[in-house]
Amino acid sequence: MKFKPLAFIVNIAITLGIGALGGWATAQSVKTWYPTLNKPAFNPPNWLFAPVWTTLYILIGIAAYLVWIKRDQITHFPRTVAIYLIQLMLNLAWSFIFFYLHEIGFAMAEIILLLIVIVINAVTFYRIDKRAGLLFIPYILWVSFASFLTYNILILN
Template identity: 80%
Template structure:
């Protein structure tokens, strides 16, 4: 399949845009409210989150691109796009719920839903393009870790 640079850039720009909105939602609380929370011993340093999420958003964008370039061969393409968009919206929503609204319990319920949609999205992408599905594995691992972290912060606070 021929490389399509505009589609590639748009795919990555969409996910990085979601990440930027999430960063905006977290910016104030990370320096204030978040520092007051009791966190588990395995909580990573704050400086780790931005590079990890940036890398994951680029990977998610690449996976979306690999699916997009095969869109005319996908029987249920609108459903594939819907699952992908729901997963992105849930990703963004968690930042707003946890950091902006400061609702840890609601954020825990929401991240479990996000985790389910990441799995579904990854499996759908895998059926379309093996690499697109495999690229979702680091995202799945990180969201699983974030779910565990959110659960522990909920319990500790």
């Protein structure tokens, strides 16, 4: 399949755009509210989150591109897109729920739903293009860690 640079850039731009919106929701609270929370000893330093999420959003965008270029071969392409978009919206919602609304309990419930939808998305992508599904593994691992971290912050606060 021939490389489509514009489609490649658009798919990555979409995920980075979602990340930027999440960053906007997070920015103020990282300086004010988040430092006041009790956090577990394994809480990563704040500087680590931006490069990790940027990398993950790029991998997610590449996975989406790999699926998009096969869209004509996918029987249920609208369903595939819906799963992908739901996953992105849940990803964005977590930032708003946790950092903007300061609702740790609600964020805990939401991140569990997010993780389930990420796994569904990964399996869906894997069935279309194995590479696309495998690109979701770091995302699954990071959100699993974020779920554990959120749970611990909930318990400690």
